[in-house]
Amino acid sequence: MKKDVIVIIGAGGIGIAIARRQGVGKTVLLADYSEKTLQAAAQDLRGASYTVETQLVDVSDRASVAKLAAHAASLGAVVQVVNTAGVSPNMAPVDRILAVDLYGSAVVFDEFERVIAPGGSGLLISSMAGHMMPALPPEQDQALAHTPTEELLKLPMLQADKIPNTLVAYMLSKRANILRVQASAMTWGARGARVNCISPGIIVTPLARHELESEIGHIYQAMVEASPSKRMAPPDEIATAASFLLGPDAGFITGSDLLIDGGVIAAMRAGKLPTPG
Ligand SMILES: NC(=O)c1ccc[n+]([C@@H]2O[C@H](COP(=O)([O-])OP(=O)(O)OC[C@H]3O[C@@H](n4cnc5c(N)ncnc54)[C@H](O)[C@@H]3O)[C@@H](O)[C@H]2O)c1
Numbered sequence: 001m002k003k004d005v006i007v008i009i010g011a012g013g014i015g016i017a018i019a020r021r022q023g024v025g026k027t028v029l030l031a032d033y034s035e036k037t038l039q040a041a042a043q044d045l046r047g048a049s050y051t052v053e054t055q056l057v058d059v060s061d062r063a064s065v066a067k068l069a070a071h072a073a074s075l076g077a078v079v080q081v082v083n084t085a086g087v088s089p090n091m092a093p094v095d096r097i098l099a100v101d102l103y104g105s106a107v108v109f110d111e112f113e114r115v116i117a118p119g120g121s122g123l124l125i126s127s128m129a130g131h132m133m134p135a136l137p138p139e140q141d142q143a144l145a146h147t148p149t150e151e152l153l154k155l156p157m158l159q160a161d162k163i164p165n166t167l168v169a170y171m172l173s174k175r176a177n178i179l180r181v182q183a184s185a186m187t188w189g190a191r192g193a194r195v196n197c198i199s200p201g202i203i204v205t206p207l208a209r210h211e212l213e214s215e216i217g218h219i220y221q222a223m224v225e226a227s228p229s230k231r232m233a234p235p236d237e238i239a240t241a242a243s244f245l246l247g248p249d250a251g252f253i254t255g256s257d258l259l260i261d262g263g264v265i266a267a268m269r270a271g272k273l274p275t276p277g
Helices: 011-022 035-047 063-077 096-114 136-145 149-154 167-190 204-214 217-226 235-246 264-269
Strands: 006-007 029-031 049-058 080-083 114-124 194-200 257-259
Touching: 006 011, 011 029, 011 080, 011 204, 011 217, 011 235, 029 035, 029 063, 035 049, 035 096, 049 063, 049 080, 063 194, 080 096, 080 235, 096 149, 096 167, 114 167, 114 217, 114 235, 136 167, 136 257, 167 194, 167 257, 194 235, 204 217, 217 264
Parallel strands: 006 029, 006 080, 029 049, 080 114, 114 194, 194 257
Antiparallel strands: none
16 A cells, blocks of 8 residues: 655755654655755665655756656655745845745645645745745735736746845745745645645754855844844754644644744844844
8 A cells, every 4th residue: 555645845954854753654755956965865764764755856947846746646645745945045046046935835836736635734934034024015915925826926026126135035935935825725725735834933954054154144143142032943843843734733724824933033023133125
């Protein structure tokens, strides 16, 4: 008998922590843009007795994501899909951030909605960055939530002259993630499936280390110091929440976003930190 399948897109720090927590007894289909990251993560998981399949994917390429969804469905019932693929403000230019973090996340929802099993659930890792910027006008929220995916990157608000830097591109992408999750709750719900997102704060992974060691590392340090928790978190703390949201105890939760940031956004709203942008 075929095992149930969990698809983990993005074999980085957060993706692997969720795979370890959720993958026991299932086939873990691990996918990433980087062959090296993918094979190293798969070897680690197999060494710990997980059943792992791998596939290269670029979430910004619809054909590549469609191929991944078809492969997942061929392995067994696709009960959980987790998208952790992302690039941070210091890793890529504006157009790549929009292509991977904003458009790519929407593509994953579209393609996996076709194969998710009834009763299944999806999870997107967004970011506290999506909560940082001031509220957008309602028509922009509406556009980010409901514009057909292939039209998204043509929205006037996402054109180069409207986005001054990569941080704004990242914040807008992550805001769009939260809005898209809410919109996708309706279409995934029609298949008897749920979808939610988590907005993490500073989680110590390769991505966060890249930011901390960059020229804006001091901004991240200031966030930690101003926050009520006064610390960063290991990826396992995201995996714990992911496990709840993906599992049966969260059966009434869909279209929701869980902010897990040690209180950085609370500190920002309290005026202890400047609002970036
Ligand atoms: N670590 C943090 O502090 C933090 C905070 C907030 C949000 N996040 C978000 O969490 C998610 C996971 O981050 P992480 O910390 O695990 O980072 P990570 O860099 O460890 O993992 C991200 C993975 O995504 C892969 N990837 C990048 N572009 C891709 C593409 N086009 N297609 C497929 N895979 C691609 C990378 O190769 C990498 O393995 C990201 O979306 C990130 O924005 C992270």
